[in-house]
Amino acid sequence: MELVKNIFFNTDKLVENTKVKISYTGVLFQANSEEVFLHFGFGENWEQTADLKMEKTELGFQAEIELVESPLLNFCFKNENDEWDNNNNQNYIFPIEKIELSLVPLGDTDSLLPTKHLRKSYIISKKLKLAIYKIIHYLPKLISGNYKRKIANPDEQQ
Numbered sequence: 001m002e003l004v005k006n007i008f009f010n011t012d013k014l015v016e017n018t019k020v021k022i023s024y025t026g027v028l029f030q031a032n033s034e035e036v037f038l039h040f041g042f043g044e045n046w047e048q049t050a051d052l053k054m055e056k057t058e059l060g061f062q063a064e065i066e067l068v069e070s071p072l073l074n075f076c077f078k079n080e081n082d083e084w085d086n087n088n089n090q091n092y093i094f095p096i097e098k099i100e101l102s103l104v105p106l107g108d109t110d111s112l113l114p115t116k117h118l119r120k121s122y123i124i125s126k127k128l129k130l131a132i133y134k135i136i137h138y139l140p141k142l143i144s145g146n147y148k149r150k151i152a153n154p155d156e157q158q
Contacts, residue, residue: 004092008060014096016069024077025060026085033079036061042070042096051078067096 006026014020028036034056041049048068054061054077067073073094076086086092 004087006060007092014067014073014094016067016096016098019064019066021062021064022054022075023060023062024054026077028077028079028083028085029060031079031083033081033083035080037078038063038065038075039078040065040073040075042068042074043072046074069098070096072096 006024006029008023008025010021010023011018022038024036024038036054036056038052038054039049040052041047047070050065052063052065054063061077073096074091076084076091078084
């Protein structure tokens with residue numbers, strides 16, 4: 001997903017307590033920098049700041065970070081010559097969403113049992129479709145006498 005020109009994430013949205021891969025193809029990559037560092041922090045006051053060396057690939061520089069419980073992810077980029085890409089002094093700022101608890105199973109795994117029934121009904125429906133296909137395809141041939149059974153070895157004919 002591209003949120004800003006030349007910055008890509010490997011996910012549709014940033015969610016707290018998950019990992020996200022950031023890919024960068026901005027001015028520092030285009031200027032053939034050998035090393036680019038991701039300088040990042042969280043919240044409006046840039047808490048928990050860190051610098052992370054990004055891996056250079058044919059597709060740009062890439063790094064993976066762990067998102068913490070915070071409303072915002074802030075970052076900018078720096079190369080080996082201390083040249084910065086900080087979005088014209090505004091930095092790159094993205095919202096971090098909270099985990100939706102209604103999607104997380106709580107308690108025991110008994111609540112997951114209906115999936116077994118779904119799987120079983122799926123297999124039964126596949127077998128039923130196959131049986132109907134065979135009846136429609138082979139029954140008229142059997143009735144008309146045009147059905148010939150394949151024999152593995154012709155020498156075994158009587």
